[in-house]
Amino acid sequence: MNSEIEKSYEAAKRLYASHGIDTDSVLEKLKNVKISMHCWQGDDVRGFLNRDQDLTGGISVTGNYPGAARTPAELRADLEKAFSLIPGKHKVNLHAIYADTEEKVELDKIEPKHYESWVEWAKEHGLGLDFNPTCFSHEKSSDGFTLSHPDPAIRQFWIDHCKASRKVGAYFGEQLGQTCVTNVWIPDGFKDVPSDRLAPRRRLKDALDEVFAEELDPRHHLDAVESKLFGLGSEAYVVGSHEFYMGYGLQKGKLICLDAGHFHPTEVISNKLSALSLFADGILLHVSRPMRWDSDHVVTLDDELLEIGKELVHGDLLGKTYIGLDFFDGSINRVAAWVIGTRNTIKSLLRAMLEPIEALRQAELAGDYTTRLALTEEFKSYPFGAVWDYYCATSGVPVREEWLAEVKGYERDVLLKRGG
Ligand SMILES: C[C@H](O)[C@H](O)[C@@H](O)C(=O)CO
Numbered sequence: 001m002n003s004e005i006e007k008s009y010e011a012a013k014r015l016y017a018s019h020g021i022d023t024d025s026v027l028e029k030l031k032n033v034k035i036s037m038h039c040w041q042g043d044d045v046r047g048f049l050n051r052d053q054d055l056t057g058g059i060s061v062t063g064n065y066p067g068a069a070r071t072p073a074e075l076r077a078d079l080e081k082a083f084s085l086i087p088g089k090h091k092v093n094l095h096a097i098y099a100d101t102e103e104k105v106e107l108d109k110i111e112p113k114h115y116e117s118w119v120e121w122a123k124e125h126g127l128g129l130d131f132n133p134t135c136f137s138h139e140k141s142s143d144g145f146t147l148s149h150p151d152p153a154i155r156q157f158w159i160d161h162c163k164a165s166r167k168v169g170a171y172f173g174e175q176l177g178q179t180c181v182t183n184v185w186i187p188d189g190f191k192d193v194p195s196d197r198l199a200p201r202r203r204l205k206d207a208l209d210e211v212f213a214e215e216l217d218p219r220h221h222l223d224a225v226e227s228k229l230f231g232l233g234s235e236a237y238v239v240g241s242h243e244f245y246m247g248y249g250l251q252k253g254k255l256i257c258l259d260a261g262h263f264h265p266t267e268v269i270s271n272k273l274s275a276l277s278l279f280a281d282g283i284l285l286h287v288s289r290p291m292r293w294d295s296d297h298v299v300t301l302d303d304e305l306l307e308i309g310k311e312l313v314h315g316d317l318l319g320k321t322y323i324g325l326d327f328f329d330g331s332i333n334r335v336a337a338w339v340i341g342t343r344n345t346i347k348s349l350l351r352a353m354l355e356p357i358e359a360l361r362q363a364e365l366a367g368d369y370t371t372r373l374a375l376t377e378e379f380k381s382y383p384f385g386a387v388w389d390y391y392c393a394t395s396g397v398p399v400r401e402e403w404l405a406e407v408k409g410y411e412r413d414v415l416l417k418r419g420g
């Protein structure tokens with residue numbers, strides 16, 4: 001290893017040690033945290049089933065940066081490239097539309113065999129897999145409703161799709177020896193003020209009961225439910241609101257998914273974690289960056305991401321929280337988007353682990369808010385970067401922005417040769 005990196009790390013280690021923070025054990029702890037990298041950043045949420053369908057469900061990707069993956073092999077190659085630039089061992093989050101099969105299979109008929117190549121690949125690379133039913137970009141969701149659809153036949157189609165998805169998820173967990181989280185998100189909602197808010201929610205509740213009726217081994221598989229305040233075309237009312245899923249998840253023992261972009265613009269998920277942790281068995285995060293709305297920008301190391309990291313680390317929530325990412329930006333290199341967002345998410349955890357939390361808590365308890373503020377601010381310029389660089393170097397991934405040259409080379413040699 002470059003001796004400058006080592007020297008800076010040793011100096012940083014001594015400085016943090018003077019506050020009782022052992023950087024070596026922090027890095028050991030960090031190594032065990034898995035981030036679920038969402039496959040859909042790699043191809044603008046197109047998938048491989050129903051590729052002729054436009055992206056619907058009130059979500060949107062803008063930008064036409066060249067090189068989006070067109071096949072499972074291309075997507076896997078891009079994911080591998082990204083993982084080679086990110087420290088640690090992580091997971092990949094698949095949507096049902098990412099099936100790798102020659103068969104023309106309908107969503108309600110998907111089976112583990114349609115995802116076998118993903119399982120083989122995950123085994124080969126020591127990765128975990130998570131899963132999601134895809135309740136959008138389909139003719140049966142074209143009027144904006146799925147599990148809460150008033151037509152029982154359409155509702156049943158989506159119920160069957162979600163049931164089939166759980167089986168796929170359970171297979172992933174069992175094959176890979178890592179719990180798979182299958183997350184249900186549906187777009188259902190109204191553009192304008194509804195006359196009946198209750199009936200769709202009652203239908204959704206019943207539909208979910210049917211979806212989750214079969215018990216699955218929690219060592220292999222956990223269910224999550226994801227709420228939203230509004231989407232494009234569902235500005236007035238979303239059936240699966242936060243209150244709905246918080247109630248459902250707490251009552252039925254499901255993981256509650258908090259997507260950073262799914263709340264009122266002044267609401268932050270970092271402030272929900274401690275409260276939820278007192279009641280929920282587990283939490284799933286969709287780390288995202290809303291810009292004025294649920295715009296799914298690549299996550300940066302902004303105040304909210306740092307706050308999320310602090311809550312997870314200082315609230316001792318890493319053991320009960322599954323950290324997934326959810327952004328999709330088609331205006332920049334998509335491999336770089338993964339690398340930036342995932343490295344930032346890991347950095348936010350490291351930053352929190354390097355905080356003098358005991359001293360801060362004592363100051364707070366004593367009502368000494370001056371010390372709390374002074375220490376918090378001074379620690380912002382502590383040599384966190386030296387510890388991060390050392391972590392990257394010892395994990396065998398590029399240090400600082402060195403990864404960018406790798407991505408540029410990959411763009412030149414691989415992505416730009418893909419054509420439209
Ligand atoms: C593609 C994802 O499943 C989707 O983004 C969902 O998680 C969401 O956040 C919708 O706004």
Ligand SMILES: [Mn+2]
Pocket residue numbers: 185226259286326
């Ligand atoms: Mn999400």
